[in-house]
């Protein structure tokens with residue numbers, strides 16, 4: 001078996017709110033294997049998003065050790081973290097976060113810009129990825145010209161365009177109706193069977209039940 | 225991120241906020257235009273005056289009472305016509321010496337009147353200074369010795385008093401005393417804001433009688449030998465000092481005048497440039513301000529770019545390029561506007577203007593520099609944003 005994609009050992013994250021420290025994560029240990037399909041569930045405020053941000057290298061733990069792609073994030077500077085995110089992680093946000101004035105294709109190509117990829121390569125790979133998520137007919141549409149499900153699929157295509165080893169999705173179906181949600185889930189499952197580790201946060205028991213593994217969180221810790 | 229890509233992103237961002245970009249640029253446009261135009265006017269004025277002084281010829285010597293030093297007040301003259309005769313003996317040629325006594329007077333012809341600088345002079349004036357007549361004749365030696373009340377009018381005064389009519393032979397009054405017009409000068413224009421076409425030349429003797437004095441204000445000598453102008457200058461000052469032990473006298477050559485004028489006008493141009501530079505600075509602060517607003521507005525976009533792999537430097541460079549684009553585009557437009565303004569001023573107003581390449585290079589360099597300086601703070605701020613915090617911002 002290959003090395004784990006992400007290894008978190010006793011990580012914590014404490015926010016500082018006007019001098020008051022708010023512990024959002026209080027010692028979480030977790031390993032994501034390259035072929036994993038993990039669902040994280042838990043009540044609102046239990047620290048799911050906080051954990052996802054840490055796993056995705058968007059944020060740093062206050063304590064514990066976190067290895068992403070075998071590298072200890074505490075040893076990386078902001079530029080190295082950016083490179084790590086770009087190369088190993090694909091992140092899908094609940095609220096899509098697409099650039100408003102930018103076409104679907106250019107939105108998808110954005111991560112490649114920060115790899116220094118040429119125009120042609122960016123275009124080709126973005127187009128291929130949009131075809132993969134079933135949006136070949138929406139290449140030049142802007143976010144406000146697309147449905148929520150389409151926008152979420154653009155966001156997924158953007159997360160995948162760099163061939164990441166881990167796809168992190170924070171409530172990817174939260175803003176979608178159930179049918180559209182199903183098609184997004186089917187897409188995630190097919191990606192997982194192609195060898196991408198998938199971690200998703202959900203409030204939906206049925207969605208969680210389809211995962212290989214479920215992690216339940218409460219008050220900043222994993223419930224055994 | 226490739227630099228070409230960064231330029232494209234910066235341009236897109238400016239285009240997305242077209243009106244705001246234009247308004248921000250306007251500050252820089254005005255600043256650069258002001259620098260280019262005002263430096264152009266300063267330079268043009270300097271060149272024009274230097275040409276006029278050079279037109280006097282390099283062997284002209286001006287003699288005035290008092291010391292010609294910065295800060296010393298002009299001294300009241302104690303010279304009279306006897307001094308002029310003494311100087312003429314030193315020079316050895318009466319035709320090479322001119323005198324003047326000047327006074328501002330109201331000149332009337334019929335119902336029309338004009339304010340003019342009356343100059344009591346010798347008949348030698350047109351040869352000592354180069355002055356050409358338009359019509360009629362100049363004063364004669366007899367006019368001067370007999371104190372005849374005849375006058376030669378500057379082109380402006382002639383036009384004010386007589387319009388299109390021929391002034392020769394007509395009566396005017398200067399300070400209430402009747403004179404007859406015998407000639408008019410060719411048009412000269414302005415120098416240093418002084419209208420040189422409103423002079424009226426009359427015999428020095430007539431002017432002295434009118435003013436009730438026997439003094440003269442100053443002397444001018446066209447030296448016979450350029451090489452020995454220094455010796456002559458010393459001899460003249462010595463002669464005058466012997467005759468008036470209590471008074472200082474100064475003799476200046478064209479070169480010295482050019483030197484002093486050059487200094488003054490250089491400072492003038494510098495002051496103009498500095499004033500314009502302040503408006504450029506204000507434009508730069510405007511750029512900085514808008515860039516900070518822009519960073520705040522696009523916090524979410526910055527967060528997203530970082531989430532997908534933008535390094536702090538990539539974001540910083542993008543915002544810095546935006547600022548530099550704003551100021552350099554503004555700078556180019558400002559140069560065009562400044563050059564146009566200077567050319568229009570030169571063409572349609574009495575103020576001369578000359579465009580110098582260094583003012584263009586300077587203005588453009590400064591505007592690009594302003595972009596960098598005032599773009600750095602917003603760019604750093606954008607580069608340092610935390611991706612999670614940025615994405616959370618609404």
Ligand SMILES: Nc1ncnc2c1ncn2[C@@H]1O[C@H](COP(=O)(O)OP(=O)(O)OP(=O)(O)O)[C@@H](O)[C@H]1O
Nearest residue numbers: 015016017022024043044045046047048049050051
């Ligand atoms: N930037 C922040 N500053 C201060 N406290 C924060 C910050 N972000 C999150 N928190 C706190 O940390 C805790 C966990 O938040 P988190 O967003 O991880 O919850 P969650 O499980 O994702 O909830 P939800 O299901 O509602 O999305 C909450 O109590 C929240 O108030």
Ligand SMILES: [Mg+2]
Nearest residue numbers: 048049050170
């Ligand atoms: Mg959450």
